[in-house]
Amino acid sequence: MSSTPVRVAIVGAGPAGIYAADILSKADVEVSIDLFERLPAPFGLVRYGVAPDHPRIKQIIVALHKILDRGDIRLLSNVDYGTDLDLEDMRRFYDAVIFSTGAIRDADLRIPGIDLPGSYGAADFVSWYDGHPDVPRTWPLEAEQIAVVGAGNVALDVARMLAKHPEDLLPTEIPENVHQGLLANPVTDVHVFARRGPAQAKFSSLELRELGHVPDVDVIVYPEDFEFDEGSMASIHSSNQTKQVVKTLTDWTLKEPEELTASRRIHLHFLHRPVEVLGEGAVTGLRTERTVLTGDGTVAGTGEMHDWPVQAVYRAVGYFGSPLPGLPFDDVAGVISNREGRVVQADGEPMAGIYTTGWIKRGPVGLIGHTKSDATETIKHLVADVPALERAPERNPEAVTALLAEREVGHVEWSGWMLLDAYEQSLGEPHGRQRIKVVPREEMLAIIRGEA
Numbered sequence: 001m002s003s004t005p006v007r008v009a010i011v012g013a014g015p016a017g018i019y020a021a022d023i024l025s026k027a028d029v030e031v032s033i034d035l036f037e038r039l040p041a042p043f044g045l046v047r048y049g050v051a052p053d054h055p056r057i058k059q060i061i062v063a064l065h066k067i068l069d070r071g072d073i074r075l076l077s078n079v080d081y082g083t084d085l086d087l088e089d090m091r092r093f094y095d096a097v098i099f100s101t102g103a104i105r106d107a108d109l110r111i112p113g114i115d116l117p118g119s120y121g122a123a124d125f126v127s128w129y130d131g132h133p134d135v136p137r138t139w140p141l142e143a144e145q146i147a148v149v150g151a152g153n154v155a156l157d158v159a160r161m162l163a164k165h166p167e168d169l170l171p172t173e174i175p176e177n178v179h180q181g182l183l184a185n186p187v188t189d190v191h192v193f194a195r196r197g198p199a200q201a202k203f204s205s206l207e208l209r210e211l212g213h214v215p216d217v218d219v220i221v222y223p224e225d226f227e228f229d230e231g232s233m234a235s236i237h238s239s240n241q242t243k244q245v246v247k248t249l250t251d252w253t254l255k256e257p258e259e260l261t262a263s264r265r266i267h268l269h270f271l272h273r274p275v276e277v278l279g280e281g282a283v284t285g286l287r288t289e290r291t292v293l294t295g296d297g298t299v300a301g302t303g304e305m306h307d308w309p310v311q312a313v314y315r316a317v318g319y320f321g322s323p324l325p326g327l328p329f330d331d332v333a334g335v336i337s338n339r340e341g342r343v344v345q346a347d348g349e350p351m352a353g354i355y356t357t358g359w360i361k362r363g364p365v366g367l368i369g370h371t372k373s374d375a376t377e378t379i380k381h382l383v384a385d386v387p388a389l390e391r392a393p394e395r396n397p398e399a400v401t402a403l404l405a406e407r408e409v410g411h412v413e414w415s416g417w418m419l420l421d422a423y424e425q426s427l428g429e430p431h432g433r434q435r436i437k438v439v440p441r442e443e444m445l446a447i448i449r450g451e452a
Contacts, residue, residue: 006032006389007031007032007034007392008096009035009036011324012100012102014102016100016360020100020378021033021035021073023372024382024383025072028383033072034074036076036081037078037079038078039077040445041420042417043065044102048126048127051130052173053172054157058173060368069414076404076412076413077416078409088326091392099324099357100360101324103319103322103334103360103364104319105319105321106320107318109149109274111275112277113278113279114315118311118312119312120312122150126154128178132439137439141181141184143187143310144187144189145191147308149317150192150317150318151201151202152318153202155316156211158314160266162314164215164217165217166183168215169182173428173433173435187264191267191286192267193273195274196291196297197229197271198226198228199231199246212248218261218265219252220255220260220265226249226250226253230296231296271290273299275288275289278307283311285308287307290306319334319364334363335356335361336360338356340377341356341377341378352390355381357377357378416448420447424436424437
């Protein structure tokens with residue numbers, strides 16, 4: 001490697017990619033970093049995966065913004081890897097490439113009826129209410145009773161966004177088309193189903209407590225769903241998070257019927273395993289099997305079935321990664337095949353100069369902050385590999401933007417995002433809101449080009 005900076009591309013400008021860029025920029029090696037993003041706007045999951053009524057989590061954008069605002073990391077948004085540039089192009093311009101494309105698909109829930117009209121993936125719904133430019137502007141909100149399958153924070157987000165009154169979302173950055181869609185929502189009851197017990201729920205204690213403060217929405221739990229085996233007790237004693245979750249849920253069992261006066265309700269059901277979505281031509285119900293804890297925190301079926309009359313089902317059983325052209329992919333885990341961030345081929349040999357970080361590396365587990373330690377591991381290996389990296393033939397930073405121009409790819413740099421950012425904030429200012437998010441891709445690009 002000559003004395004010129006190591007040329008590194010990072011594909012995916014969400015938290016994982018930005019943290020990786022930041023850590024690499026501070027490593028003991030001279031680098032030139034280009035950060036690619038498929039969408040016109042950066043920040044990935046924080047912008048398009050966190051519910052709008054969670055401004056505390058969305059504040060992570062402030063820290064990510066400061067990293068990119070320094071100017072030592074070049075943002076190239078509105079560039080789609082696999083369409084606008086491929087792996088051969090990347091190797092032409094960069095000595096190393098890190099893929100941090102996240103996981104945006106819903107994991108499968110393989111039960112009969114799951115493909116009926118009225119059955120939805122949580123990821124698609126989240127993308128809609130967060131104003132993702134690649135999903136339709138409308139969402140079919142026609143059901144009065146809804147089932148949400150899952151026992152994590154995404155399930156709580158979906159249930160809360162379905163049950164919350166639209167006017168209570170107005171102080172947030174909710175897009176106008178989403179607010180209008182929610183105004184027509186006739187929902188009265190949202191049922192959340194978890195196949196294991198309260199001590200095995202993956203809710204964060206803060207998110208669960210917030211659920212109890214949604215105006216005119218009651219949270220209802222059922223004492224008969226509260227069972228604790230040895231594994232449950234061990235979890236409660238060893239984890240303060242689990243202890244807080246169980247305490248919050250247990251406190252809700254003590255509510256008297258006369259206290260439940262809200263016009264909308266969220267029901268949390270434990271020890272219910274979904275076995276079939278019911279209906280012919282459309283969802284008319286969900287069938288669950290009562291489960292029982294087996295002693296170690298896992299469950300077994302009892303054969304006792306319950307049918308719940310619902311007109312829509314949302315599966316929130318996890319996200320799943322998508323394969324990327326030219327890269328080995330683990331179809332079972334939904335991740336790029338890798339060893340501690342070094343991408344490996346089918347024979348176990350590393351692909352020279354190719355790395356990964358974030359959910360596409362380890363799967364969709366952990367909170368956003370966990371991506372820092374994940375990126376640190378990947379960058380440690382990249383820095384160790386620097387002496388052996390094969391040099392990219394074209395080292396001028398302007399060569400890649402020239403190729404994008406030649407291919408008529410209207411890439412967006414940091415200054416363009418700043419224009420869109422200011423525009424969204426100006427939309428929100430008259431209403432006392434931090435911003436109102438612009439949704440259509442073409443409108444975003446027109447603002448960035450100064451055409452709006």
